[in-house]
Amino acid sequence: MTATTSAWHESAHRLAEEMAASGILRSPAWRDAVEAVPRHVFVPRFYVQQPDGQWTETSADDDGWFAAVYRNEPLVTELATTTKGNRVTVSSSTKPGLMVRMLEALDVQDGHRVLEVGTGTGYNAALLTHRLGADRVFSVDIGASLVDAARCRLDRLGLAPTLAVANGAEGLPAHAPFDRIIATCSLPSIPWAWAEQVREGGLVLVDLKPSTHAGNLVLLTRHADRFEGRFLPQWAGFMAMRNTDRAPEATGFVGEVNASRRSSTRLEPTPWSSLVPWFLAQTRFPGEVAFGYRGATSSGPEWAVFSTPDGSWSAVGMQADENGRRETRQGGPVPLWDAFDEIHATWDALGGPAWDRLGLTVTPDERHRIWLDEPEGSVGWDLLVQ
Numbered sequence: 044m045t046a047t048t049s050a051w052h053e054s055a056h057r058l059a060e061e062m063a064a065s066g067i068l069r070s071p072a073w074r075d076a077v078e079a080v081p082r083h084v085f086v087p088r089f090y091v092q093q094p095d096g097q098w099t100e101t102s103a104d105d106d107g108w109f110a111a112v113y114r115n116e117p118l119v120t121e122l123a124t125t126t127k128g129n130r131v132t133v134s135s136s137t138k139p140g141l142m143v144r145m146l147e148a149l150d151v152q153d154g155h156r157v158l159e160v161g162t163g164t165g166y167n168a169a170l171l172t173h174r175l176g177a178d179r180v181f182s183v184d185i186g187a188s189l190v191d192a193a194r195c196r197l198d199r200l201g202l203a204p205t206l207a208v209a210n211g212a213e214g215l216p217a218h219a220p221f222d223r224i225i226a227t228c229s230l231p232s233i234p235w236a237w238a239e240q241v242r243e244g245g246l247v248l249v250d251l252k253p254s255t256h257a258g259n260l261v262l263l264t265r266h267a268d269r270f271e272g273r274f275l276p277q278w279a280g281f282m283a284m285r286n287t288d289r290a291p292e293a294t295g296f297v298g299e300v301n302a303s304r305r306s307s308t309r310l311e312p313t314p315w316s317s318l319v320p321w322f323l324a325q326t327r328f329p330g331e332v333a334f335g336y337r338g339a340t341s342s343g344p345e346w347a348v349f350s351t352p353d354g355s356w357s358a359v360g361m362q363a364d365e366n367g368r369r370e371t372r373q374g375g376p377v378p379l380w381d382a383f384d385e386i387h388a389t390w391d392a393l394g395g396p397a398w399d400r401l402g403l404t405v406t407p408d409e410r411h412r413i414w415l416d417e418p419e420g421s422v423g424w425d426l427l428v429q
Contacts, residue, residue, distance in 0.1 A: 056078050068147070083112045086164060089136070118135060119134075146174075148248060156180075156181070156220070158218075159224075161182075161226055163189060165192070172203075181215050183209040219240035222242055223245060226281075230251060238265055238405075252280070254328070259275060259322065271404045273401065296335065296348045296356045312369060318398075319396065336348065401413060402416075
């Protein structure tokens with residue numbers, strides 16, 4: 044199918060219908076934006092990783108491109124090459140349903156000034172601009188080529204929000220104050236610079252992730268002396284914010300999976316199998332945790348391996364024995380898996396609380412306090428800020 048005017052209008056309408064039927068798209072203003080902004084303009088090509096690890100490109104000249112663009116799916120749109128020659132993702136077009144869910148949660152009102160951190164393709168900036176007007180939408184990205192391309196796509200549609208090449212953690216102070224900040228990338232901590240650029244009573248929505256899969260979207264209100272709010276009920280994930288305009292280098296455990304500290308566990312060794320306790324465990328870890336696999340068996344990888352910059356590491360067997368237990372091996376200053384096991388036990392004892400029972404308070408001294416049910420409650424954890 045070619046991207047004719049009638050074709051994309053019909054496809055955008057179907058996409059809006061699908062999101063409305065699922066309860067994601069509720070606001071008439073955001074529905075109007077979804078139906079009025081052509082997503083295909085912002086995704087002229089996308090990439091799919093094959094089972095062998097290679098990437099294939101699909102563009103406007105290929106069958107299936109147009110239909111894929113108007114499905115409720117995320118699409119990888121930019122790749123970069125590391126110093127070791129690996130191709131890694133640096134930008135994507137977020138799943139439309141997730142974009143809309145975040146925009147609905149942000150409670151945008153007429154007249155609001157909104158800063159978006161993570162311009163990417165420019166599609167989300169287009170939705171915001173259609174809703175609020177160009178003079179009230181600001182967007183930053185560390186990728187100069189991404190910003191240039193987004194500006195051209197927006198200009199093609201007659202949209203001209205303020206775009207800037209900048210480190211998103213610093214915000215955009217020259218254009219502050221803002222009523223809302225929305226980040227379409229993940230951050231290991233909440234920058235206090237954002238608090239200084241948001242009006243009191245304003246909202247910030249960001250994917251807080253100190254490590255891979257360890258965190259979720261949190262909606263924070265700017266109070267006079269703090270940020271405070273709750274995590275959204277449904278988990279979501281974004282690519283990590285980059286501090287420089289180059290491909291992120293992979294980090295991970297280097298060495299042999301061999302240590303004197305050996306034990307066993309009943310827990311699954313993959314972070315996404317226990318998302319809430321995995322996040323809470325970050326309060327016990329000495330820095331960002333890298334995750335990967337080691338070894339090979341006939342049924343897949345032998346070990347799931349976790350490591351931190353101080354040299355701490357843990358390896359957990361992928362295959363359980365007849366009693367449902369998996370071997371663990373640990374080395375370095377901090378036994379990472381023991382810390383996770385203890386946090387998981389605490390989480391179980393608390394009744395296995397879901398995301399919507401967790402909240403976060405951030406103060407000017409950069410303290411990040413995670414709390415259960417109420418900010419002043421007796422159960423809480425301090426997140427180590429790097």
